[in-house]
Amino acid sequence: QAIEKQLKICGYKSNVDVVALYLARQGLRSIPSLSQFRRLRYLWINNNKIQDLTFLIKNYYLTELYLNNNELTDISGALKHLCSLQILFLHNNELKKLGKTVKELKGMISLQTLNLFHNPLEYDPDYRLYVIYFLPSVQLLDRKLVTQKERESALNLYNPKRAWVMQSVAFGKRADTSLGTTVGPGRCTQQARRPIMPSGQEFGNNTNRVPFEDPEDAVLVRAVTRSLMEFSSVDWNKVATSQERRLENKAEEPLEKLTVQFR
Template identity: 50%
Template sequence: MAERVMEEQIQDCGYRTDSDVCELYLGRKGLRDVPDLSRFRMLKYLWLNHNKISRIHFLSMNYRLSELYLDHNELSDITGSLSHLSSLHTLMLNDNRLTGLKKTVREMRRMANLRVLNLFHNPLAQDSGYRVYVLHHLPSLELLDREPVSQKEREEAFKLFNPERTAVIQSLGFGRRTDSVIGARPAIRSPASCRLLQSSGKCDRTRNSDRPDTAPFEDRVLLRGYQRSIMHYSLVDWSKMARSQQRRLAQQPCHLPPLVTVEFR
């Protein structure tokens, strides 16, 4: 039945050879299976919506596909069937039976050109943090589930899945670098680490050079967390600086104003 429907569609469109076929509309045909479409190498647009398709095994050589409509079918898993379609721009998978958010998104990680994606009305769309997870792992998306992707959503996804990099970016914004992670719990210090901090100058920063190199690695990392870079800002009061004419007319030599240095830790 599927082959007959496909041949009728080819005749209706007036295609003469397989290489002329750039689009196929096979939607709403009650199809349960689709024959291999490898012979249509130039196929770019494919409609298979509103059928009863349960698995995808017919797109192994259709690398030029840019729009694929598989919504309103009976798909429960797409693993190993779509990852090679790197030219896809639009992918409709809503109203299916897809479960497993991670493996479904992993299948689309190589689609660098993917801009429009529909996954609503699937069991995976009920997972907690579904939208932010998809946006983080598919950064090229501009429209997800018929809603535009905002810059605020991208930033929230970045902060949620990259806490270390977020902490570094925020620390650089205040003119210093820190190795701590925002929201991280303080580490439980052992007696040995406490003695190390006391002997290494936590209160007296001039004794940093005396810290023992034989201390455990964890204690040395903890010690470094208490150290911060020192920033110096030097200022000159230009109102007290003599002008060139004043220097020429002055009876006594003009002294340079003092240099004021401010230290930030």
């Protein structure tokens, strides 16, 4: 009845015309399938008592979805097909498992605005950095802009190897962080280890064998041992010719040599 009422209010003549539905604050506990609205893009279901989201199984065109202030405890398998979502509000629910919730949203490469606050999962250690790392497209998280510093911290926490490589090759600088440095406790963190070049592999010997157990170690070693190019230039106008030296017509001046190095 709530859906039919909204269709009449908006004056939609056919299901194909429906691009927005406002079903907020209706006291709804369940909603029938919305699969007939194939072009639905904007959906408000906030401030109800919804516990299940299976009614969204066919709404692939959704770009904005407002599910805040409901009774959701798990969204696994309910939203991952909504790859066009740009705005998703899930705050003020009962979502408890951060890993499962974020996994459901990983395929949303266009997701820019996400609210997860006021859910039990927000008390998970490093909650914000975890979401930032695994959902890199999100720019506004819990009504707060994601900063570059937060992205760097998330990368250092959840992928220290990649962070080290990126830091070492950026602007031709070497990394300040040692490969043996460990990262603070957190989800999915591992102790960074120093790659060891196997004996006999330093100069490409024994090419039939794989020189590293972990292919990423090869990247790290290559980053440390980058090739170096050096260019030097001299102002030859200040260099005395052999005839000038012989006749002593021109005083000898110290040479100014400009050297530039590239990595």
